[in-house]
Amino acid sequence: MSTKNKILDAAELLFADKGFNGTSLREITSLGEVNLAAVNYHFGSKKELIKAVMSRYMNELSPRLESVLNALCQEDTQPSLIEVFSAFIEPLLYLNTFKDNGTSTFLQLLGRGYTDSQGFLRWFLTTQYPEVFTLFTQAVHKAYPELSAEEMFWRLHFTMGTIVFTMSSTDALIGIAENDFERQVDIAGVIKRVIPYVAAGVAAPILI
């Protein structure tokens, strides 16, 4: 395995667990068993390393997401909100075949990126991968045309919050659930539980 990949693999685990601010280059190079200077040689800076970690996932995810969302938007029949949100399942779970615990790691990274570093990652994603956001909004509009653009804006952000926050604490939540309810849960189980929740939230009666 190349030094570059060793760094990426170590970085994504630590970033997901402790956040971007909370992880030092020393921890990354130590876990990856490479030299400290290698990060700056291969990536230039910590900020570029963060982008590279996210890009490795987004480059797998975004074409698959665009494909399923495009299909939904082009269908003649009106999709349900459950169908729209369920469209994310297969592309997200694909990350597990691409990498061990890939789905969970990616979603945790997403959560970190939205709260750490004052929105830098939000800017990076919306500017680098805008098609996904556009298609998603279109699909939701098709499923629920009565929802005004303003109300949709708020509800999609609430949804983003639910997903991102849940995933950034998935490990802890799964641990508690297994302890309290003696039930095995995995990331797919969490995703299947959260979809009815967010679909119902987006479909809620409109505030007068």
Place this chain on the structure above:
Amino acid sequence: MSTKNKILDAAELLFADKGFNGTSLREITSLGEVNLAAVNYHFGSKKELIKAVMSRYMNELSPRLESVLNALCQEDTQPSLIEVFSAFIEPLLYLNTFKDNGTSTFLQLLGRGYTDSQGFLRWFLTTQYPEVFTLFTQAVHKAYPELSAEEMFWRLHFTMGTIVFTMSSTDALIGIAENDFERQVDIAGVIKRVIPYVAAGVAAPILI
């Protein structure tokens, strides 16, 4: 104004904006216009300062929350989920009279605490203020008795995520909304929008 309060006021603003990890004691004492050494003199450590910032809000909030939730639990009639979540509005908005932008600041701090510092704040709140959590669960159960304990666990965490994440990026969201929809929104407006969303999510059809 006392040095102690100058530090608390400066700290809560910076913590809410940049997170606990992302804020240095030097930034705090500089904004508060007090000496660097004063933090350790008055609070002992940065960790204790974080607790003190949160406690100042929780000590105002928790008795009010306990009171309204208790009232709901003791009523003879079954409350709706909207009523249960709406019970939070008055105590949360009270923080605005207690301090300028208090509601927004507190909710942002809560959001930070759940993602920064690997769950230390979650531990602090659940161990220091357990009654609020217990009463809230009881109230939700009364409003929706068919929901199993396990399903409730997940949905309440999704709800927590929605609230906390939304609030930790409220300022950015309110700015975007005002730009895109030419509509003034304040923290009370966001709270009133999020309640139907989370109430519908918790009330969603149960997964088979």
Place this chain on the structure above:
DNA sequence: GTCTATAACTAGATAGAC
């Protein structure tokens, strides 16, 4: 490409004068 060594800086915490 990979290493050591170190520069340049920032962090939290504290000793001790006043």
Place this chain on the structure above:
DNA sequence: GTCTATCTAGTTATAGAC
């Protein structure tokens, strides 16, 4: 209680040998 000065340990980043 408040200050200056400083300690120790951490950070990112880089220069230069191999």
